[in-house]
Amino acid sequence: MKKFVTALSLMAISMAATADNAQITTQLKKLGATNIEVKDSPISGIKTVVTNEGVLYTTEDGKYVLQGKLFELTDKGPVDVTGKALLATLESYKNEMIVYPAKNEKHVVTVFMDITCGYCQKLHSEIKEYNDLGITIRYLAFPRGGLGTKTAKEMEAIFTAKDPAFALDEAEKGNPPKELKAVNITKKHYELGVQFGVRGTPSIVTRSGELIGGYLPPKELLSALESVK
Structure with missing residues (x-):
């Protein structure tokens, strides 16, 4: 029974992620983006989205989008991590x-x-x-x-x-x-x-x-x- 409940939970998480990704894709297609690939990002609650025009960042519900470079702040200074998606x-x-x-x-x-x-x-x-x-x-x-x-x-x-x-x-x-x-x-x-x-x-x-x-x-x-x- 425990294994079954765990399996259902994992399935629900997978389906939710797919739904979120589909929503993001739909929203960006409305803006004219193509070749859309949705990935996780280093930031909780934010997705990395690779499009024909470059790399974007969106909220998981696809309501907000950020365009520009994402930097990780390290002891050696800021590191550009946007290109990692490519x-x-x-x-x-x-x-x-x-x-x-x-x-x-x-x-x-x-x-x-x-x-x-x-x-x-x-x-x-x-x-x-x-x-x-x-x-x-x-x-x-x-x-x-x-x-x-x-x-x-x-x-x-x-x-x-x-x-x-x-x-x-x-x-x-x-x-x-x-x-x-x-x-x-x-x-x-x-x-x-x-x-x-x-x-x-x-x-x-x-x-x-x-x-x-x-x-x-x-x-x-x-x-x-x-x-x-």
Whole structure:
């Protein structure tokens, strides 16, 4: 009898959570959000909601919504935890990334980049210095002008080339691919960048999901990564 009562209680909790999630989804769809995924958050009574436009936070009844970054206050300072909700999706794209690995790897960062971005080109020209400091660089495509641009189609050709790293190296030297491809992988990368809150390139995502906006020289990036380690 005791086992039966426990089972009923667990079922009721599960059904309540599902009902709450359904209500949240319904409310956000009214606002035009799509690809909605409701998750728990670090705050009691608040849900994390991943949408096509980014990460939101709502009350469990879906009546109130918060938009913006969520920070955990630690002894070492505030830590951005919003990106953690997107890490599983980020890692699911690892076979589509162009990776420049460090031999003595200490850190891994994922960089949303655009081949026409001057600071992306500067970062790429210093790949060896990042690698020598133990920082592995992983690239995802983020054409700043949007998915309908020539750059987006060039980046699709680069990321789907037989040797993507070579194709990217050539593009960064001023030799972009002549063949343009319909956007597919680039679309996925771009949409994930939007969810992370990327507004420009390069944008760097740490292993913990924290977003560092803009270019940082190798030693400064290492210092930043050590500070959020």
